[in-house]
């Protein structure tokens with residue numbers, strides 16, 4: 001196939017790709033999404049010089065490293081994110097961390113589809129700011145688990161280096177507190193300071209696979225549920241809630257909702273839920 005030709009997605013190709021994406025990642029690609037699949041995968045087919053979708057599919061399923069599958073999911077989902085995206089959640093986190101949770105000896109937080117790291121680093125900055133304003137007992141013991149299915153975005157997240165434009169909306173004071181400005185070949189880039197990066201541990205976790213055996217006080221599960229069908233969403237939420245402490249908070253994206261779904265959470269405010277039960281100290 002030449003660099004200019006557009007590969008043709010036949011109905012049989014679409015069915016195979018959509019079944020594979022569902023089996024491996026829980027991704028929902030019902031009929032009607034053919035255009036999306038064709039557009040998103042065309043570049044991979046051209047760049048890999050495959051003769052078409054069938055050959056590409058055979059290559060993905062034969063690859064033992066798992067990298068081809070990861071690249072496939074990367075093409076089918078978006079990794080769009082930003083620092084302080086949907087800021088109401090971070091205001092809420094700041095309030096609770098410095099309020100009802102102020103006397104806790106530690107804080108454990110999970111960013112469960114962290115993309116390139118902006119979300120967990122925002123959590124870290126929020127907590128550092130909160131502890132600077134109000135003395136909090138947990139200040140010396142914060143752990144933020146940040147996970148995603150995509151190794152590509154996780155590598156970027158671990159590096160903690162971003163183009164300056166990513167911070168355009170960030171107040172100068174916050175930039176000075178948390179960012180190191182690149183010089184020379186690194187001009188136009190910022191790196192997060194160690195104080196921010198040290199609070200975050202990255203791991204590759206597929207939300208439909210084994211989940212951490214730890215309990216978290218806050219779980220951020222934002223802008224990822226939209227990729228799954230309703231039943232898979234419900235299963236994922238139920239499994240994530242098992243990782244949430246009683247009295248802990250669960251966030252979804254503001255364009256997502258848990259309404260109409262069976263789950264043991266109570267609504268607090270838009271895109272914010274709490275797990276019933278008594279909080280540990």
Ligand SMILES: C[S@@+](CC[C@H](N)C(=O)[O-])C[C@H]1O[C@@H](n2cnc3c(N)ncnc32)[C@H](O)[C@@H]1O
Pocket residue numbers: 025026074077078079080081082085112113114115116119147148149150153205206207208221222223224227253
């Ligand atoms: C749009 S980003 C959301 C980033 C961040 N949570 C935010 O709201 O800004 C969605 C992320 O979900 C990840 N993702 C998709 N399917 C997944 C799965 N089965 N398990 C874990 N992560 C998944 C994608 O790789 C992508 O990085």
